Amino acid sequence: MSETIAVITPAYKAEDTIIATVRSVLAQTYPHWQLVIVSDDGTDYAAFLAGHGIVDGRIGQLSSGRIGGGASAARNVALEQLDSAYAAILDADDRLKPQKLERVAAALAQYGIVSTALDVMDEGFAHLRDIAAGPDRALGPGEHKWVNLSMDSMIAWDRAKADGRYDLTMSNMTDLEFLLQLYRTVPASFHLGTPLHDYVKRAGSMSNGAKTTAGMIASKTTLLERLERGHYRLAPGGVEGMAGFLRVSLQAERDFFAALRQNSRALFEDHLEPRLALENRAQRKIIIQIND
Known part of the structure; x- marks a missing residue:
């Protein structure tokens, strides 16, 4: 029996980007997924997507109960309500390569945490660089960041082996803090060295202010x-x-x-x-x- 992967997508003023994000999930070669959009701005994203011809029973929506409460709080809302075995994070302006969930699911059968290399792109989806590309390999918590040197929201994990909640007291680096929570009960993760996740660098985030x-x-x-x-x-x-x-x-x-x-x-x-x-x-x- 194939396990369902819940893909958690916080959405705040995401109308300009979320269609491409959702279509990348619909294009997955692995069919056993549910996409959980957490509206953090009061928008009915299900209706918005339907208006663009995107209707699928695997797509659901929750509300964060806030306006601009932040991605961490929105993810926690989903984590409190999900009952799927596996979970993954996808921001509302990023995309998955078609084979990401298939390859992640295969790795999660053995490992509690799976990371993938990134295809870093600009807003027009032009390639800027890869991050963490190379061989597939197991990584201990001491090795992880030396390979995955940035962007830790692209992980997937087996919730029976490791789980946590995002730390709302921190302004930045909550993805890494969450990963450290998972590593408490998982001695090694598995890294897929093929870039399977499109990470979009927005104009305002090309470099730190x-x-x-x-x-x-x-x-x-x-x-x-x-x-x-x-x-x-x-x-x-x-x-x-x-x-x-x-x-x-x-x-x-x-x-x-x-x-x-x-x-x-x-x-x-x-x-x-x-x-x-x-x-x-x-x-x-x-x-x-x-x-x-």
Whole structure:
């Protein structure tokens, strides 16, 4: 029997983007899904989609009960009401490649968490870069962010093996915080190295503004502090690896504005990735010296 994957999509003023998002779910090669749109703006998205010829019994709608309450609160509304075995996140301006749910479902038969590589695009769906492309592999919590260096809302998970709720006290990085909750009961995830998720970089998010950067620094600092005091109880090596990533990422956040002065359209991932590679080489050198 194939398990149903509940795809959770918070929607706030999403009329300009959600049609492409929903059509990407309808195009999945895996038919056992339900799409749960959580309206966070009072819009009847079911009626909106029907007006554009999109009607499918697998598409449902909930209300967040708020106007602009935020994606985390909207996702929690869905998580409180779902009874599906598997869950996945899809933002209302992103898309799934046709085989994503099929390949995710196959991996979830063995692993409690599945991540996929990303196809990062601009608003016209022109390719900007891939993130985390490479071989399929199991990842411990200490390895995860060194591969999936940004955007953690693209995971899927087996709710019988791991589950959580989004932290409403944090302004940023709630996707990573949620993932850390899942890793409490799952020692390793599985990463699909084929880009199966289209992540759209909107014009306003091509690079972090001062307010966004301040929020990122505050949230990453909070996560680092939680890791260091044992809040997440990760598998061996998990705290050290995740904390190491956060330290590099925090320094990258602090230096990002200088990088933007040289390239105003720089992506944060382009700024972060070489720093992670440099830190990796330094750590390998230390290990070799110790073994010698």
